[in-house]
Amino acid sequence: MTLSLSTLTPQTGARRRKLRKGRGIAAGQGASCGFGMRGQKSRSGRPTRPGFEGGQMPLYRRIPKLKHFPLVNPRHFxxxxxxxxSGLKAGSTVNLDTLVASGLVTSPKHPLKILGSGDLDVKLTVEAAAFTTSARAKIEAAGGSCELID
Known part of the structure; x- marks a missing residue:
């Protein structure tokens, strides 16, 4: 048997017969059609909009206020x-390429950011995408300079 659009049929049991509501009590869904007697959900038309929680602050509005939700577009460094x-030669220029060559950085996947942990006693010209305030202060206190690059 060849497969073509004219020979396609749904699997057995995949398509069920539509319920005929409001056709008397013998049909099982008579009179109120399974919606109960009164109330908002028994009325005609869509009872409430999607996401409505009876006046309570809905989930889609209260979730972003909570902590530990990830940033949509985080910056990686x-x-x-x-x-x-401090182990580098005094007076040298430090950037991502020279750090890879010296072996201090092994995977230069993102832009360079200098953090302020530790001490520095050599004069360096540091080129990076970002500096913390303490890192900038320590580099400049040692006589070096900080240059922001994109």
Whole structure:
């Protein structure tokens, strides 16, 4: 048997007969059609809009107020502490490429961000996408400079 649009049929039991509501008590869904006697949900038309919770603050409005929800478009960085920079040669320029060459950064997937943990005693010119306030202060206190790059 070949398969074509004219030979396609639904599987047995997949299509059930439509309930004929309001056709007397013998049909099982007579008079009020299974909606009960009174109330908002027994009236004709859509009883409430989707997501309505009877006047209570609905789920879609109360969820984003709670904590621990992820940012939609988070910024990712390759992070490095100031303490790691102290082993570099004084007066050199530090950027993501030189850090990869020196082996301090192994996977440069994202832009570089310098964090302020540790001490720095060498003068460096640091080029990064972002600096923490403490990292910038420690680099400039050692006589170096911070340059923001995109």
């Amino acid at each position: 390759t992070v490095l502490n100031v303490a790691k920079l």
